Structure formats: C-alpha cells, structure tokens
Amino acid sequence: MPPHDAGTEKTEPAFAEPWHAELFAVTHTLSASGHFSWSDWTDQFAIALKLANNNGSPKDGSDYYDIWLVTFEEFLIARDLANASDLADLKHAWTQAYLSTPHGDPVALKKVGE
Amino acid sequence: MADTHKQHAHALLPPDPALRVKAVETLLVKKGLVDPAAVDAMIDAYQNKIGPQNGARVVARAWSDPDYRSRLLADATAAISELGYSGLQGEHMVAVENTAHTHNVVVCTLCSCYPWPVLGVPPVWYKSATYRARVVRDPRGVLAEFGITLAADTEIRVWDSTAEIRYLVIPQRPEGSEALSLDTLASLVTRNSMIGTGLAAQPQAG
Numbered sequence A: 001m002p003p004h005d006a007g008t009e010k011t012e013p014a015f016a017e018p019w020h021a022e023l024f025a026v027t028h029t030l031s032a033s034g035h036f037s038w039s040d041w042t043d044q045f046a047i048a049l050k051l052a053n054n055n056g057s058p059k060d061g062s063d064y065y066d067i068w069l070v071t072f073e074e075f076l077i078a079r080d081l082a083n084a085s086d087l088a089d090l091k092h093a094w095t096q097a098y099l100s101t102p103h104g105d106p107v108a109l110k111k112v113g114e
Numbered sequence B: 001m002a003d004t005h006k007q008h009a010h011a012l013l014p015p016d017p018a019l020r021v022k023a024v025e026t027l028l029v030k031k032g033l034v035d036p037a038a039v040d041a042m043i044d045a046y047q048n049k050i051g052p053q054n055g056a057r058v059v060a061r062a063w064s065d066p067d068y069r070s071r072l073l074a075d076a077t078a079a080i081s082e083l084g085y086s087g088l089q090g091e092h093m094v095a096v097e098n099t100a101h102t103h104n105v106v107v108c109t110l111c112s113c114y115p116w117p118v119l120g121v122p123p124v125w126y127k128s129a130t131y132r133a134r135v136v137r138d139p140r141g142v143l144a145e146f147g148i149t150l151a152a153d154t155e156i157r158v159w160d161s162t163a164e165i166r167y168l169v170i171p172q173r174p175e176g177s178e179a180l181s182l183d184t185l186a187s188l189v190t191r192n193s194m195i196g197t198g199l200a201a202q203p204q205a206g
Helices: A018-032 A038-054 A064-078 A084-100 B016-030 B036-049 B052-064 B066-074 B076-082 B129-137 B139-145 B182-188 B191-195
Strands: B092-097 B102-107 B155-160 B165-170
Touching: A018 A038, A018 A064, A018 B016, A018 B036, A038 A064, A064 A084, A064 B016, A084 B016, B016 B036, B052 B066, B052 B165, B052 B182, B052 B191, B066 B076, B066 B092, B076 B092, B092 B102, B092 B155, B102 B129, B102 B139, B102 B165, B129 B139, B129 B155, B139 B155, B165 B191
Parallel strands: B092 B165, B102 B155
Antiparallel strands: none
16 A cells, blocks of 8 residues: 655645546536436446456556546446547547647637538 | 648647546537536636645644534534535535544545545545555554554544545544644644544644
8 A cells, every 4th residue: 555645645736637637527517417416426436446456457546537437438328428429539539639739739629610 | 631740749649538538528518518617616626725724624623612523523514514615415524533542544445435525635545445445454454554553452443435424533632732723733634634544743842
C-alpha cells in the first residue's frame, strides 16, 4: 500500500488527470439530475472493480478511473442513455479536432456540416 | 478539411480515455441530459473548494463546542450542513468519535464511497484493492503502515461505507490544544485523521 502520504497530503491534487475530474463530474451530474441513483451506479462499479481485481489488475488503485470509464460507458449504453456508435463517432470527431487545431488554440468540435 | 498538419503544430492529442470521456460528455450534453456548466462547476468545486479543510472545520467545531459535538454525533448530516456542507446525492453522514479506548477507521470495501462534502475526492490508496481488502482483515497492521501504533487494548472499529452511509472520524483532540482558535485547531485535523488512518497533528510548541 505504501507510499503513504503523511507529508504529501496537503499538496496532492484532487485528481491526477483532468479527465478523471471530468468523468467524476459527468457521472455525478447525470445522477444528480435523476437519471439513475448513486447506488445503481456503485452496484455496477463495485462488480467491475471486483472483476478487474480477480483478473489481476493493479492493486494500487492506479487503474481506478480507467475501470470507472469502461463501466460507465457500458452503464449508459445498458440504460439507453448512450449508444456505442455515437460514442465512437464523437471520440473520432474529438481526435480529428485535436489533430486539426493549431497548437495553443482552444480545441472544439466542428459543428455538423461544417 | 484539407489541412495537412505539420508534426507538433497541432494541439497535443490527449490520451485515449480522455477522448472517450469527452465523447461521453459531448453526447450527454447533445441529448440534453447534462448541463455542461454544471459539470464545470462541479470540477471547479472539487478541485478548489471542497476538500478535507471542510471536514477539519467540522472536527474543530466539535472539539470546541460540546453542543455541536452532541448534534454531530446524533445527526451528522444535519450538523455538517449547519456549516454549509451538503451532500451530492443526499447520502447519510455518520460521525464516529475516537476515544482513549476506541479507534475508528473508514473503508469502502466494494468501491470507494467516501464523504465527499467534507473530505473531497478520496486519495489513490483509499481506492486501492489492497487497502479495501486488508483494512478489514488486519486493521492493526494497516494502521502500523500508516505510522499509527495503538495500545494493545484499544478497540479498532472498521466502518464500511456504502452508497447510502458515509462515515467521518472525529480524531482525538491533541493535548495542549486547549487555548487554540478554531482556525488553528482545524489546521491540526489532517485528512487521514478523519479517515482513521492518521491522528490529529500536535500543536506547535510555544
């Protein structure tokens, strides 16, 4: 379990990666607006964590948000809140947006038809 | 797009999961299921405003105000919201108090349920399979790794959080802190002391 953080507690950022924060906030916001209860989500997430653990995933929590993401995608699809092809299309669109935006400019998705 | 991008001239491509999260958020926003301003406000809150400093103020108040301490032990959700900290999903808060004979430790064995409004987001080790499994089996051993050695007759209680119930440990007030202000008291209350994997810091001598 070490390294522990007696000394680093104050300086440790809340989220190691910006996308961890984004995923945390999107999940909470969607639940708070009544599309599912928090325990609906934690029930499924707990199963996914257990499965990952049984399949030899790291024991240090480093893949916690990776498992959250995969589980959340499946959770949304199972509840008909998203579908896999839309998610794939949008991921592709974001990739293209990053690759076609000059360095330093804000990255935004192109509007449909642009 | 006829753009033949030059190497490194474009914005740095984020890692695969970051692009997938963007896809999820964009889709939910397009469908009108999520308000992007609410998402941004929550990110800002958890990065900048909500964290262990909130819980520290709750503990400092409980240490210095016996009436507040009683209210906190009787109904932690209400006592915590008195100070302006309220839940995300309305989960129920329970405060558990350390004494000379009892030490409390919090875990979520299934995932990582955590008292967000008072502690922010959990540290990586709290989410690790190792902590989640071991603190139940061998709390004394885990606490020793965190640098806490308890007397042999101290009872250790391990509280397993759920989606509905979240625990906040009230650590023991350090000796020599009687004359300190609320702010100074709060500065002694570390995050780990409110999870039970630490003790409150000692006041500076002098």
